[in-house]
Amino acid sequence: MAEPKNDDFLDDIEAAEAEELASEIEEIDDQALELDSLRAERDELKDRFMRALADAENARKRGDKARREAEQYGGSKLARDLLPVFDNMKRAVESASDEQKEVSAALIEGVELTMRALLDVFGKHGVRVVSPEVGDRFDPQVHEAMFEAPVPGTKAGDIIQVSAEGFMLHDRLLRPAQVGVSSTPG
Numbered sequence: 001m002a003e004p005k006n007d008d009f010l011d012d013i014e015a016a017e018a019e020e021l022a023s024e025i026e027e028i029d030d031q032a033l034e035l036d037s038l039r040a041e042r043d044e045l046k047d048r049f050m051r052a053l054a055d056a057e058n059a060r061k062r063g064d065k066a067r068r069e070a071e072q073y074g075g076s077k078l079a080r081d082l083l084p085v086f087d088n089m090k091r092a093v094e095s096a097s098d099e100q101k102e103v104s105a106a107l108i109e110g111v112e113l114t115m116r117a118l119l120d121v122f123g124k125h126g127v128r129v130v131s132p133e134v135g136d137r138f139d140p141q142v143h144e145a146m147f148e149a150p151v152p153g154t155k156a157g158d159i160i161q162v163s164a165e166g167f168m169l170h171d172r173l174l175r176p177a178q179v180g181v182s183s184t185p186g
Contacts, residue, residue, distance in 0.1 A: 072126065073169060073170070073172060075169075076169050076172070076174060079122065079125065079127050079167070079169060079174060080174055080175065082118065082122075083167060085118070086115065086118055086122075087164055089111050089115045089118070090115060092111055093108060093111055093115070125169075126170040127167055127169050127174060128167065129165050129166070129167060130142050130143075130165060130166035130167060130168055130176075130177045131162075131165050131177070132159050132162055132166075132177050132179055133159070133162070134159055134160060134162065135158060135159065136158070136159045137157055137159070138157045138158070138159055141173070142166055142168070142173060142176055142177060143166065143177050143179050144166075144176035144177065144178050144179070145179060145180070145181045146179065146180055147181070148180070148181050148182070149180060149181075149182065150184045151184055154182035154184050155182065155184060156182055156183055156185055157181060157182065158181070158182040159180070159181060160179075160181065160182045161179060161180035162177065162179050163179065163180065164177065164178040165177055166178070
């Protein structure tokens with residue numbers, strides 16, 4: 001009779017060990033699930049972080065570009081407002097007759113010097129003159145056709161008159177050159 005007690009005792013120990021082992025396995029499974037959940041959360045947070053970092057870098061680049069454009073083109077409104085001043089001074093010098101130029105030489109020279117100074121300031125800030133010549137081809141990117149007229153000895157699209165010079169601000173058109181264009185068929 002002593003043997004059955006031993007077997008029961010061993011069975012109880014094995015059952016207890018099996019229960020403990022099952023509990024440990026269940027705990028390990030729970031920890032594995034929690035670890036998988038934490039890894040997924042980490043990956044999601046890492047992805048969000050990388051996207052936020054990329055967004056910040058893109059915002060920095062946009063800001064740099066906007067700053068550069070503001071530096072380059074920020075004065076375009078002022079420059080555009082000064083173009084008629086240049087045009088008027090040029091017309092004043094061109095309209096003076098030879099007799100008036102002799103009588104008012106100092107005045108004419110002063111206006112010419114002022115025009116040169118204005119052009120120097122324009123050049124310093126990236127504004128340059130677009131001066132088409134009679135006979136050049138009309139380019140709608142930098143010229144504005146004020147009229148068309150048939151002129152013998154020209155081809156359609158040739159510039160036949162320049163009414164006003166154009167201006168560029170760096171690589172942007174500030175004002176197109178105003179020209180007359182031949183409409184003579186080729």
